[in-house]
């Protein structure tokens with residue numbers, strides 16, 4: 218067994234599942250637990266302390282934890298925020314721990330900016346499922362006849378998705394439908410759309426230099442206290458994006474095979490095909506070998522995308538982060 222294998226195996230029983238703190242720096246902070254991240258909101262300083270846990274969400278539910286996943290996600294987001302800072306201002310302020318990002322608290326736009334370059338997807342709301350069912354427009358974009366699964370779209374398209382309340386599913390809409398809902402001003406939306414297009418083009422160009430295809434991704438944006446439109450949340454992580462290996466993409470497609478994917482497709486397939494679970498009822502318990510394999514894939518995605526070696530922090534995460542943040 219390799220050193221990394223051993224470290225990951227030891228982590229199986231010591232993943233970061235949830236955080237227990239009631240104060241940070243001696244002060245009581247507002248708290249919001251997302252599916253993957255625990256946020257502590259410091260209104261006084263206008264900062265959001267985002268603790269990226271090892272939780273994995275699939276089919277809109279939390280299904281368990283994966284060793285090192287939080288660190289991979291946080292450090293990948295950090296990498297991409299640094300890479301794209303010249304293209305769009307972002308919320309990142311500091312990274313005081315491998316699993317923590319301190320960000321500027323913003324007012325999120327009520328829409329997720331989804332960029333797509335390929336006719337793909339697995340869920341019932343994906344562009345591929347819509348096309349397969351006969352749709353020839355998607356979120357206001359005309360789609361040519363005769364396309365096949367995983368084929369490149371004529372150009373990258375923005376398919377906005379309304380942010381549903383916790384527990385509900387998001388809905389894809391066209392620009393016109395979104396504006397008709399009256400939840401966002403056209404000028405603000407169009408500025409966000411432009412940023413999303415710019416960031417996606419940059420992400421795809423970088424991915425190509427690493428032998429990867431960035432097939433699609435989702436951005437969240439917000440307005441900071443100064444009124445600036447800012448990229449928030451995460452960027453180009455395997456949780457928010459679909460990455461494929463470029464080298465055998467054509468060969469596999471010609472054979473009618475799915476692309477080799479870097480994201481949580483592996484876990485989704487285990488859940489759906491082996492455990493027969495696609496989101497209804499309580500999730501199955503993931504066996505250790507599936508969790509280990511998923512961990513290796515997350516780590517591989519970090520190394521492939523960044524070209525850097527991943528160094529897992531194996532110290533007990535709760536005590537370690539508490540020290541870094543002064544949390545109790």
Ligand SMILES: Nc1ncnc2c1ncn2[C@@H]1O[C@H](COP(=O)(O)OP(=O)(O)OP(=O)(O)O)[C@@H](O)[C@H]1O
Nearest residue numbers: 251252253254265308320321322323325383449450
């Ligand atoms: N700079 C920021 N300002 C305000 N909110 C932010 C900022 N960055 C991220 N967020 C929010 O923090 C949360 C991150 O948690 P996570 O992604 O785990 O939740 P989620 O399950 O996707 O979210 P939700 O439960 O809201 O659907 C999201 O609700 C995201 O919109």
Ligand SMILES: [Mg+2]
Nearest residue numbers: 251252253450
């Ligand atoms: Mg999220």
